[in-house]
Amino acid sequence: MAGAEDEAVKRGAVLRAGAALAAASAMLAACSAMIPVHVSGGLERPIATFGADPAKPETACLGGIAVHEMSNSMMRPIWSIGARGRNCRGVRQVVYGQAPEGFETTVEAAPLKPGVRYAVVGYGLTGGPLSRVPWRGGGEVIFIGGQWRSAGGPSSAEQAP
Numbered sequence: 001m002a003g004a005e006d007e008a009v010k011r012g013a014v015l016r017a018g019a020a021l022a023a024a025s026a027m028l029a030a031c032s033a034m035i036p037v038h039v040s041g042g043l044e045r046p047i048a049t050f051g052a053d054p055a056k057p058e059t060a061c062l063g064g065i066a067v068h069e070m071s072n073s074m075m076r077p078i079w080s081i082g083a084r085g086r087n088c089r090g091v092r093q094v095v096y097g098q099a100p101e102g103f104e105t106t107v108e109a110a111p112l113k114p115g116v117r118y119a120v121v122g123y124g125l126t127g128g129p130l131s132r133v134p135w136r137g138g139g140e141v142i143f144i145g146g147q148w149r150s151a152g153g154p155s156s157a158e159q160a161p
């Protein structure tokens with residue numbers, strides 16, 4: 001009888017541990033956010049804005065942003081910036097090649113070319129002072145016909161209307 005009770009206690013402990021693991025996994029998955037990054041403007045100085053509606057950019061607490069040329073098999077960035085002191089900074093937009101106040105350039109900007117796919121990736125923190133949640137956003141864009149367009153891929157980057 002004691003063996004059956006011990007087995008039931010062990011089974012219950014395993015089920016509780018499994019439920020706790022599933023809950024912890026769900027919480028970790030919920031501990032990140034996506035903020036869309038939109039690219040607009042000309043080829044010389046495109047502008048990245050943040051938020052769901054490109055017509056109404058939102059302030060994002062940006063830790064950094066990088067642009068990668070997709071034809072570059074090494075996937076090295078062709079431009080990147082990062083917030084000084086590892087603290088994100090609130091910005092509504094970032095102009096390619098220009099580090100906003102509080103940021104430093106980590107890779108100097110290379111000239112952009114029409115018809116080439118670029119990956120734009122931004123990251124930072126969202127939420128209040130007691131509940132900071134990491135965010136990531138971006139996608140692939142291409143400059144065709146005088147404007148930036150989404151180039152597919154895992155993207156939240158979109159062209160401006």
